[in-house]
Amino acid sequence: AQTVTQSQPEMSVQEAETVTLSCTYDTSESNYYLFWYKQPPSRQMILVIRQEAYKQQNATENRFSVNFQKAAKSFSLKISDSQLGDTAMYFCAYRPPFNQFYFGTGTSLTVIP
């Protein structure tokens, strides 16, 4: 079964600090894709970052980076220099090499001024 687990329902971080959100997944596939999505209070889902499983290098997008550990099936998101606009729900998602997406239950992140 394909599952995505986000074990931290809620987190908080001080503005300008760094925070890491955890995600683990279960799969028997060797090639797949991983994503982090952000859902602010507006509820618009926004793609934050993607990682291809065949790439060993961790993806980065400005202040957002991932720590991809394929053997451990772990895909954490690090947010550096946290800003108030980072306050949102964050979803980890896994996509095997066919059409289905699998989402975690989300982590609610609050950035404290």
Add this chain to the structure above:
Amino acid sequence: SQTIHQWPATLVQPVGSPLSLECTVEGTSNPNLYWYRQAAGRGLQLLFYSVGIGQISSEVPQNLSASRPQDRQFILSSKKLLLSDSGFYLCAWSPGVAYEQYFGPGTRLTVT
């Protein structure tokens, strides 16, 4: 550039009434299309996905149905709404197998 539209943005319907939510994508052809439901404070539940006109895959048995009458149009329907159908409905599209999904703004449905 590609854009995805959903309407209506908000809907309040009585139990037993029909439902029709529409999603359209612009700027691309033959997208994969998806309908999700998100209950308050919860994750995303995949309801339907489509890889082409008339091709619909259902993930969760329920009183909802989906149709894809045109390449870039995806419709979510119900003949009789239940209270449990309340939630936030998101449409998404993807260029293909190896790509991420892009989401519409969502429809907030309240069944009273």
